[in-house]
Amino acid sequence: MKNNPYVGPRPYEREDRRNFYGRQREARDLTSLILAERVVLFYAPSGAGKTSLLNAQVIPALEENDFNVLPTTRVGSELPPEIDPDDVENVFVFSALMGLGGGEAPAEALLGHTLLSFLRQHCLEEDAPDYKPPIVIFDQFEEILTTHRERWQDARGFFEQMRDALRGMPTLGVVLAMREDHVAGLDPYAPLLPRRLRARFRMERLDRKGALEAVKRPAQEAGCPFDPGVAERLVDDLCRIKVAVRGQQTSVLGPFVEPVQLQVVCHRLWENLPEQEDNAIQWEEVEEFGNID
Structure with missing residues (x-):
């Protein structure tokens, strides 16, 4: 998709102001x-x-x-x-x-x-x-x-x-x-x-509420919103942290999201969406194009 509203790994600049959400x-x-x-x-x-x-x-x-x-x-x-x-x-x-x-x-x-x-x-x-x-x-x-x-x-x-x-x-x-x-x-x-x-x-790290706004609003303003519940699942995945429980590695929902990781994932997702995309972003597309790992 053209006109990517997510900045990727670089910091926001003044010209990115209209796509800056969550803070x-x-x-x-x-x-x-x-x-x-x-x-x-x-x-x-x-x-x-x-x-x-x-x-x-x-x-x-x-x-x-x-x-x-x-x-x-x-x-x-x-x-x-x-x-x-x-x-x-x-x-x-x-x-x-x-x-x-x-x-x-x-x-x-x-x-x-x-x-x-x-x-x-x-x-x-x-x-x-x-x-x-x-x-x-x-x-x-x-x-x-x-x-x-x-x-x-x-x-x-x-x-x-x-x-x-x-x-x-x-x-x-x-x-x-x-x-x-x-x-x-x-x-x-x-x-x-x-x-x-x-x-x-x-300033604290980006919390779940701010992260959800940073994910949803740029896509919505660009005319290609997330399907209901999809952005929430994506943010939950971004919040996950690895912990050891009884000697076993597992993941739990943490309180914060790394802003750079959020932008990298969303930027890659947007870049790979089909150009003819005119419907809401589906979870299957997040899984295919927005790999968090």
């Missing part, structure tokens, strides 16, 4: 928190879909609220080959600036910039007619703890520069998105940030 409450609550706080720590288990939620729901919602959301950036990128590491004052800041610049400026032009100086250069003054408060989103922020370990001392300097940027730009907002198993590693730096980084939002 409306999280999107609403996280957006509200970002609107209310200067710095928000957004964390979740690995694979829960943080990047997709930001791309497909939160960033568009912030822009609809007249915020200037800068390009999402990361702090753990490798330095370009033309850059001498000895010329980089802070490797985490430099990585962030490369992302914020969107690849438009030569890497050499970023040397010597701080977060504050870069943002002031690339954001309008507050008294400008078209001014919109800027928001910087750092994705995969656990990289400040896991990458560039030979420059680990730069981590504190990064947070000091973030503090200076927040002080120098009173309307600046910051979102730190990271895996929850690394959250405790930020504790030494929390005193440098507003409210000691207490504004936090935890």
